[in-house]
Each structure stands twice: as structure tokens, then as C-alpha cells.
Amino acid sequence: MDKHIVADILNEIGFYLEWKGESPFKTRAYENGARAVESLDEDLKTLVQENRLGSVRGIGKALEQKISELVTTGHLKYYEDLKAEFPSGLFELLKIPGLGIKKVRTLYDTLGITTIGELEYACRENRLVDLPGFGEKTQQNIMKGIAHARTGADRYLLSEAGEVAYSILKKGKDCPQVQSMQIAGSLRRSRETVKDIDILASSDQPEDVMKYFVSLPDVADVTGQGETKTSVRLKEGIAMDLRVVSPEQYPYALQHFTGSREHNTRLRHLAKSMDLKMNEYGLFRGEDEERISCANEEEIYQALGMSYIPPELREDTGEIEAALEGRLPMLVESRDLQGIFHLHSRYSDGSDTLAALAEGTHRQGYHYMGISDHSRSAYYARGLKEEDVIRQQEEIDKLNAEWEDFHIFRGIESDILPDGSLDYPDGFLNRFDFVIASVHSNFRMDRSSMTNRILRVLDNPHTTILGHPTGRLLLSRDGYELDMERILEKAAEKEIVIEINANPHRLDLDWRWCKKAKEMGIRLMINPDAHSVSEISNTGFGTTVARKGWCEKKDILNCLDTAGMKEFLEKAKV
DNA sequence: GCCGTTTTCGGCCCGACTGTTTTCAGTCG
Numbered sequence: 001m002d003k004h005i006v007a008d009i010l011n012e013i014g015f016y017l018e019w020k021g022e023s024p025f026k027t028r029a030y031e032n033g034a035r036a037v038e039s040l041d042e043d044l045k046t047l048v049q050e051n052r053l054g055s056v057r058g059i060g061k062a063l064e065q066k067i068s069e070l071v072t073t074g075h076l077k078y079y080e081d082l083k084a085e086f087p088s089g090l091f092e093l094l095k096i097p098g099l100g101i102k103k104v105r106t107l108y109d110t111l112g113i114t115t116i117g118e119l120e121y122a123c124r125e126n127r128l129v130d131l132p133g134f135g136e137k138t139q140q141n142i143m144k145g146i147a148h149a150r151t152g153a154d155r156y157l158l159s160e161a162g163e164v165a166y167s168i169l170k171k172g173k174d175c176p177q178v179q180s181m182q183i184a185g186s187l188r189r190s191r192e193t194v195k196d197i198d199i200l201a202s203s204d205q206p207e208d209v210m211k212y213f214v215s216l217p218d219v220a221d222v223t224g225q226g227e228t229k230t231s232v233r234l235k236e237g238i239a240m241d242l243r244v245v246s247p248e249q250y251p252y253a254l255q256h257f258t259g260s261r262e263h264n265t266r267l268r269h270l271a272k273s274m275d276l277k278m279n280e281y282g283l284f285r286g287e288d289e290e291r292i293s294c295a296n297e298e299e300i301y302q303a304l305g306m307s308y309i310p311p312e313l314r315e316d317t318g319e320i321e322a323a324l325e326g327r328l329p330m331l332v333e334s335r336d337l338q339g340i341f342h343l344h345s346r347y348s349d350g351s352d353t354l355a356a357l358a359e360g361t362h363r364q365g366y367h368y369m370g371i372s373d374h375s376r377s378a379y380y381a382r383g384l385k386e387e388d389v390i391r392q393q394e395e396i397d398k399l400n401a402e403w404e405d406f407h408i409f410r411g412i413e414s415d416i417l418p419d420g421s422l423d424y425p426d427g428f429l430n431r432f433d434f435v436i437a438s439v440h441s442n443f444r445m446d447r448s449s450m451t452n453r454i455l456r457v458l459d460n461p462h463t464t465i466l467g468h469p470t471g472r473l474l475l476s477r478d479g480y481e482l483d484m485e486r487i488l489e490k491a492a493e494k495e496i497v498i499e500i501n502a503n504p505h506r507l508d509l510d511w512r513w514c515k516k517a518k519e520m521g522i523r524l525m526i527n528p529d530a531h532s533v534s535e536i537s538n539t540g541f542g543t544t545v546a547r548k549g550w551c552e553k554k555d556i557l558n559c560l561d562t563a564g565m566k567e568f569l570e571k572a573k574v
Numbered sequence: 575g576c577c578g579t580t581t582t583c584g585g586c587c588c589g590a591c592t593g594t595t596t597t598c599a600g601t602c603g
Contacts, residue, residue: 025586029575060576098592100601133600137593185603226591241603243590261603268587273579279588
């Protein structure tokens with residue numbers, strides 16, 4: 001049973017307990033437990049098997065027992081008994097924005113509503129307006145919420161949201177009353193998908209700034225407007241919050257609105273233990289709340305006795321402890337990358353020529369690229385037959401002779417066949433400087449078959465890099481079933497490089513696993529999987545994944561210079 | 575129900591905004 005389902009069930013239990021009038025702290029414990037499970041960076045099943053669940057913060061004895069039962073048997077009697085006391089559908093109602101437990105309860109007690117369908121019908125019949133705590137506006141907002149829930153678009157790719165956010169930011173900087181402005185929230189932390197856009201501004205005239213914003217042509221609907229905060233839905237469908245604070249509040253607010261919630265909660269606890277109070281307006285000491293003056297985020301973290309934590313790390317996965325002990329990693333940066341692999345040319349399904357890709361890669365400041373078109377079994381992508389490979393390699397050699405300060409490595413993205421073998425005979429595979437092995441077919445194998453399939457390819461001496469290791473497509477397709485721990489162990493043993501595929505739809509390896517891989521001494525590689533010159537810039541998304549995964553320059557293979565890369569590949573071939 | 579340099583009891587982060595109220599409960603992040 002996957003952790004998201006477990007987390008959902010814990011949340012649902014919290015909901016029922018609250019309904020039944022249990023202590024709010026008890027219900028919160030279930031919600032905290034759900035969040036803890038959701039943000040696990042280890043396999044839940046493994047944790048259960050090794051009896052280590054209880055060491056996770058937020059999971060105590062009672063939750064450990066319940067989660068274990070759920071994971072090992074697929075059922076939880078406590079949950080099923082509880083659920084049986086309530087009509088089904090009730091919990092789903094919470095997904096409608098504006099509806100919390102109290103309002104759901106009113107809907108049920110007065111109108112007997114238990115499903116979203118019934119709720120919609122009741123709104124149409126205008127039956128919500130007279131309920132206590134409800135009114136005309138509430139009913140309208142619920143209808144809007146139902147309509148938006150129907151579109152199914154509740155999350156957006158980092159790349160999509162980022163593009164929208166930057167365009168808004170650019171326009172916002174034209175507003176004369178704005179002093180500073182920045183993207184905050186999950187977007188600043190480079191989460192792979194985001195729910196909304198948070199923008200923070202400082203100004204002495206907040207009202208003018210907000211007026212300016214709501215009048216932008218990008219705004220479809222204003223969903224909330226107060227003194228310091230305005231919420232809108234943009235034409236693209238995504239929600240955006242704008243917060244405006246005074247210039248001296250700005251650093252604290254930036255820290256606060258960057259989150260994550262879990263990170264901030266821990267910081268506030270820590271602050272409290274130091275007799276400090278922390279909120280979005282400042283850091284205050286003692287009874288009289290004397291403000292501790294901080295000019296930027298660095299100074300806020302310093303005041304809390306720790307080193308500066310970059311936004312990507314603020315997920316409460318150990319960064320606070322590391323910052324307190326001064327052992328945060330020096331995160332890799334885009335400029336550390338010396339070259340990129342995994343580019344597709346017109347030889348297979350790319351849209352640009354080898355020469356154009358080389359030009360484009362060089363123009364973006366890289367010193368080498370590794371071409372890896374699809375292998376022969378990839379019919380859908382015009383995979384290269386042996387004679388195509390030979391032709392392509394002749395062209396690469398010619399280009400390499402022309403370039404002095406740029407090198408093209410000769411590679412292939414070989415399908416991992418269902419039995420775990422590579423897509424060309426051994427003798428032929430020697431022609432390549434490197435081989436990226438990727439799964440492109442038969443996704444639906446069971447967990448153990450898929451794991452064995454990949455383990456086998458990692459044992460193949462021709463395999464250099466494991467490409468997009470889980471095959472996931474964010475927001476549309478889950479990765480295939482896989483025992484990632486075993487894959488990583490094998491990769492560490494065989495010194496196989498693991499790709500961080502930077503295509504914004506993939507971002508695969510996931511940052512949570514990157515951290516693990518790094519700890520196991522595995523080298524990672526940030527590759528754009530570019531099918532055109534314009535997609536080379538996707539590499540930046542991969543760098544943010546590496547940063548979220550605590551990676552330093554030394555962890556990322558393509559931080560090697562050209563000579564270093566040549567040496568590495570030669571050694572890997574032996 | 576969880577947690578602990580305030581450890582096995584007694585706490586549990588903090589504030590904005592809406593829409594309904596007539597001083598605030600509910601929801602959200």
C-alpha cells in the first residue's frame with residue numbers, strides 16, 4: 001500500500017475523530033502523522049518491516065501500530081469500524097475549498113448532504129443560503145469550488161507555474177510603489193509541482209500595489225482582498241497570492257512565505273525554546289517583544305543560531321539539524337555543470353540536427369554534450385539501426401574534428417528490453433562512449449519483475465547511466481513499480497551513474513531519492529533529455545532537483561570538465 | 575495522540591481573510 005493512500009486514511013481518521021468530538025490535539029496528531037507519512041523519503045514498507053516507523057517524528061506508538069497493520073495486511077480495523085459509522089462521501093466534501101469540518105457537518109445535519117453531487121444540487125436549488133454560518137457568498141464560492149474541482153487541475157508543473165509567475169513578477173516590478181518583490185512559497189523551494197503561486201512584495205503603499213495587481217490582464221477572478229493579502233485566480237487557472245509588507249518586515253515575510261509549513265513550524269518551536277517569537281513580521285525577544293533586527297534571511301537563520309538554509313532544503317528533512325551543526329552541503333549550482341548528456345537529434349525523434357544541438361549547447365556555456373538517440377527497438381521514436389549508428393558516429397567524428405573547444409560524446413539511449421538486456425549485441429555496444437539505459441516499454445510489470453529487469457541491466461558492463469529511473473510523468477503517470485532501495489544498492493555496487501532527468505514532466509530521479517543516492521555514494525548526472533535546442537535549457541530544472549536532493553558539485557558527474565569526463569568514461573568501459 | 579536541554583505530564587505555531595455576524599467562527603496556509 002502506497003504512502004499517499006496511508007496518509008489519506010490517517011487524515012480521514014482525523015476527520016471522523018474530530019466529528020465525534022475527540023480532542024483537537026488528538027485529531028491534529030493524525031493529521032501530523034499523515035503529513036509525516038506523506039513526506040517520508042524512505043520506502044514505507046521497508047520502514048514497517050524493519051520496525052523503524054516509530055523513529056519518524058510525528059509517529060508514536062498508536063500510529064505506528066495502525067500504519068503497520070495497514071501496510072502489512074492492507075486493512076485497518078480501527079479505520080474500517082470508524083468509517084462504517086459515517087455515510088460515505090462525507091470526507092470528499094472537504095476537498096471543496098471553503099468547506100471545513102464544521103460546515104460539512106452543518107450540511108449533513110440540516111440537509112443530509114453526503115456527496116459532492118448532492119451538494120451541487122443543493123446549491124442550484126439555493127438551499128445553502130439560509131443555513132447557519134452560510135449565506136449567498138458562501139454558496140457561490142462552493143459552486144465555484146465544485147466547478148474547479150471538476151477540471152481536475154489542482155496542481156501545476158514547476159515549469160508551467162514558474163513561467164506564469166515570472167511574467168507576473170516582471171509586470172509587478174513596473175509598479176512604482178513596489179520596492180522589492182520576489183516569488184515565495186513552494187515555487188521558490190522548487191517543488192516539482194505546485195498548487196499556487198506566492199508572490200511577496202514590500203512597499204510603503206500596499207493598497208496601491210494590490211490595486212495594480214488585480215487590474216493586470218492576467219487576473220481572471222479576485223477571490224480575496226485584504227490589507228496585506230490579495231488572492232486571485234489567473235487566466236491560466238492557477239491561483240496566486242500576493243502579500244505586501246513594509247520594507248523592514250520583508251526578510252521575515254520572505255522567510256515565512258517561502259515555507260515549508262513543516263520547516264517553519266519547527267523553526268518557531270526552536271525560536272520559542274530560545275524565548276523568541278517568530279512570525280511573518282519579525283523575530284521578537286522576551287515579554288516586551290523587542291524586534292531582533294535582520295536585514296535578510298541569512299541574518300534570521302543566524303539569529304536562530306544556525307547557518308543559512310537555501311530555500312530548496314526547507315522541507316524539514318534534516319536541514320535544521322544540519323544547519324545547527326554547521327554541516328549543510330554546498331549545493332551544486334547551474335554554473336558548475338560543464339556539459340550535458342542525453343540529447344536526441346533528428347537521427348531519432350529529435351527535431352534538430354547534430355550540428356544545431358552542438359551549437360546550442362556550446363552557446364549555453366557547456367563544453368561538451370553526449371548524444372544519445374533512441375535504440376533500434378524504439379520504433380515509436382525512430383530508433384537507430386546499426387547502420388544509422390555508424391552513420392551518426394561518422395558525423396560526430398567530423399564535427400569533433402571541426403570544434404576545438406567543444407566535444408561530442410558518442411552515446412545511445414538504449415531501451416531496457418523486458419528481460420533486462422540492452423538493445424544491441426555486446427560487440428556493437430563497444431562503439432559507444434556511454435550507454436544510457438532506460439525503460440520505454442512494458443511499464444506494467446509487477447514490482448519484482450521490474451526490479452529484476454533493471455537490476456539485470458545494471459549488471460551489464462556496457463551500462464553507464466540509468467535514465468529516468470522510475471518513468472514517471474508528473475501529474476499524469478506514476479512511475480512503474482520498483483524496489484528503488486535495491487536499485488540504488490546495485491548502482492552503488494556497480495558504480496552506475498543515475499540520471500536526474502531534467503525534463504519538467506519527469507524530474508526523475510525524484511529529489512527525495514537523490515538525497516539517499518548521494519548518501520550511498522552514487523554519482524548522479526543532470527541531463528535535459530532534450531529533443532530540440534530549445535529544450536537544452538530544461539537542464540536548470542534538473543539542477544533544482546539536485547539541490548533539493550542535497551547534492552554538491554562532487555556528487556554530479558557532469559560537473560567534470562571535458563578531460564575528466566573522458567577519463568571517467570574510459571575507466572567505466574573497462 | 576505526540577513529544578521531551580521545560581522528559582513521563584502538560585503542553586501542543588501563528589496570523590490573514592471571508593462571510594457571517596454584531597464580536598467572531600471557520601477556513602486556509
